[in-house]
Amino acid sequence: YYIQHPELCKNFTKALIEGWIYALNHPDETVNVVIRYMRDNHLPANYNHQNWMLNHMRERILENPDKVGYLNPEDLALAEEILKRNSKLAYPVEYKDFFLQ
Structure with a gap:
């Protein structure tokens, strides 16, 4: 896929990283959006649990800031x-x- 669509893949990767950075910088908004999508899809949703998950993702993503995207x-x-x-x-x-x- 990459060979046929290299620019699309690069743009997707860039947008994905930017999205995570935005999500980590706006945790309340992020968790509220996740909760809304979960409820819209009839999935059990718990604010505290989603906040806990986001905090763990923050630790994992930012444990080595020079390698975000690696x-x-x-x-x-x-x-x-x-x-x-x-x-x-x-x-x-x-x-x-x-x-x-």
């Missing part, structure tokens, strides 16, 4: 393992194949 190989391996364990991964994902260098 995918740690160990994180990809963990995600792959979780997906495999739950039969949600059709084929293995190699870190070297995940990014175009």
Whole structure:
């Protein structure tokens, strides 16, 4: 997909990072939006829990500010393992194949 749409992929990645930065800088608004979407989709929604989750995401995202937007190989391996364990991964994902260098 990236080979056919490199600019779209770059713009998506940039927007994703900007979105997380906005979300982390506006936690009340972020949690309220998440709660609204959860309720609209008839999912159990708890403000305190979503706030707790956002705080943990903040810690994870900002634990190394110089690497915001960087995918740690160990994180990809963990995600792959979780997906495999739950039969949600059709084929293995190699870190070297995940990014175009």
